[in-house]
Amino acid sequence: MDTYPKRRGVTRVKELVEAGINVSFGHDDLFDPWYPLGDGNMRDVVHMGLHVCQMMGYEQIMNSYQFITYNAARTLHLSNYGIKEGNPADFIVLDASNFYDALNEKSALLYSYRGGKLIASTTPAVKKVHF
Known part of the structure; x- marks a missing residue:
């Protein structure tokens, strides 16, 4: 069992959240030499953060959207x-019934709005499972 400090470069996210401290996730590398896989998808940031921080409880997953939304806004x-x-109407609509499903199924982005104006939309693929 690892004790602190853990042998990886991650702070104590679970403990900070439990202590009521504002924690937000983000990244600043988009398609560059330091992180060539960076594409600005904040849902992927949350997905990775949950894994790295070992936050796999259902409630932790359901509330994790706050790391990239409300908590990030507080940080900034x-x-x-x-x-x-x-307030500015900047938001996205995902093809999922809740945030757990959005992460678990890597749900498609249906609509993206900026300033109340639709700036991007996606027609979701039709999925079929054949047994």
């Missing part, structure tokens, strides 16, 4: 963030 001191009247 964004005062006009969130879904409420008067």
